[in-house]
Amino acid sequence: MSDYKYKRVLLKLSGEALMGSKEFGIDPGVPQKIADDIKAAHEAGVQIAVVVGGGNIFRGLSGAAAGMDRAQGDNMGMLATVINSLALQDTFEHNGMECRVMSAIEMHAISETYIRRRAIRHLEKGRITIFAAGTGNPYFTTDTAAALRACEIGAEVLMKATKVDGIYDMDPVSHPEAKKFDTISYMEVLNRDLHVMDATATALCHDNHMPIMVFNLDEKGIFDRALRGESVGTTVVDE
Template sequence: MKYKRILLKLSGESLMGDKQYGIDSDRVLQYAQDIKAVHDTGLEIAIVIGGGNIFRGLSAEKGGMDRVQADYMGMLATVINSMALQDALEKTGVKTRLMTAIKMEQICEPFIRRRAVRHLEKRRIVIFGAGTGNPYFTTDTAASLRAIEINADAVLKGTRVDGIYTADPEKDPTATKYENITFQEVYDNNLNVMDMTAFTLCQENKLPIIVFDMNKAGNFMRIANGDSIGTLVKG
């Protein structure tokens, strides 16, 4: 395998499948099967999931809710998604651990860096919930931070789009895809890859990002094997 340890970032919206909100059990099962197949090769996998399919703090703030309160609600939404994926993974026979930045002892472990690394070394998939545990930070930032803390080789951002484009391919049919791009080129072209805090963390720590289509079965395995799909951000 090209990597020894990776962090997979999934958006909350990706769990909706074709639904308007909530969790599509078929989509979660597909993800679990793809993740298990890669895990069976020996790759160590950590996962961060967003919560936008259940609750989005920024949208609530626009509706008049206190931003801090809204962000904490969004963190709880990520825990619900994490529990759903944990259940699907364990039904495929994979051992997992859910660790959160907010203590919830009845359902998960508190995030402790050394313990998380030890779980990975013991061949458990580790799911990080509740973001960073702080308001004003996105799950993209949580993914970058956790990846750096556990010494991951790359952040793999699974989306419904097969890479980074010059414009939104769902809105602009003339948009062209980047196969490889540097961090500076992303800045210069104002491309929407991650929020700026998350992106800067990866750049400063020389952590490559790969954006790819997670909804296509088998793509995660191809990425793990080093196939050139999606878009690689480095340098």
């Protein structure tokens, strides 16, 4: 494992990323690609935790916009993250990687209940650990759940895999002249309202000096390169 700079990390995946080319649900090719990307590091002993969103199935804010009670919508969104977590677990296990799903909402028949010390023990035993159901509370995003869990387990970095190759000063899709940052401070992210993660998640990482690394999920081998300490995407750090 000496080739890897980071020994314990948390990988944040959006639910939309699991759709691939589909308009809804899970493209089986995406979990397989993720498994391919992380397998070498996992086999080398890097401790990997995962948080995945549920936007490919249901998003609480969308439900609230349509007139649904926000808390009820968020509860549905948290259950969607459990579906995605089980799909990832199945793929990882089919690729020979031991994996546990730990849910912030108790559902003993299909997952373990999240307990911090047990989660750390799973990681120490070489099990990929997927944290499902967000924080277990409405009004908190899976970005905030990822920041919280990363701090709780003592991760060295929070890696957010997205559809863009880093953080820009404006939307690079609609503004070709947008400038990409190699590094940026938490406060600049908040002051510029750059939406790397929601403000609560960014502030939590800031308070606990948790670096955030943002990179393009689709770039082949990028997770392995990031773990080795190569400069990829954008890193959010202290001033």
